[in-house]
Amino acid sequence: MKIQVNIHEAKTTLSKLIEAAERGENVVISRAGKPAVVLVPVAQADKPKRQFGFLKGQIQFAPDYDQADAEIERDFANSRIFPDGDV
Template sequence: MQASVHEAKTNLSKLMEAAERGERVVITRHGVPAVELVPAKKSKVTLGNLKDKVGEIPDAFFDPMTEEELLDWEGRD
């Protein structure tokens, strides 16, 4: 399927649906192919993978850093 820039602006939702179905969608500029609309790749990132796998956080974790720890954290000597 081909569409001019004007047609693409007018029918973007329909063109996106066609591309998501696997149809080749080319947007032309002055009759010359300019871009091809393709579906986005699905993210492989899954949030919450470590839920129930990390132990309890000790209370000391929330204590303020010592001056030495702060300098280490900031990469200063």
């Protein structure tokens, strides 16, 4: 549930807003009708944000890393999953 209040209302009901945020509710405090801040529990605020691509350029793969290994392919072909050998 999203709770959105203006600054005056936030001052008046701060304890209730804190309780709501601690329960996991999304609490937004607005200024002049525009969202200004989000009230979140400390445990949630302290979580490090995941950054997409932060390891870019630091990991290298062999050129053939996505090629099927012949032994693995043969094992699949000869398994009960593919009784006709059609992989």
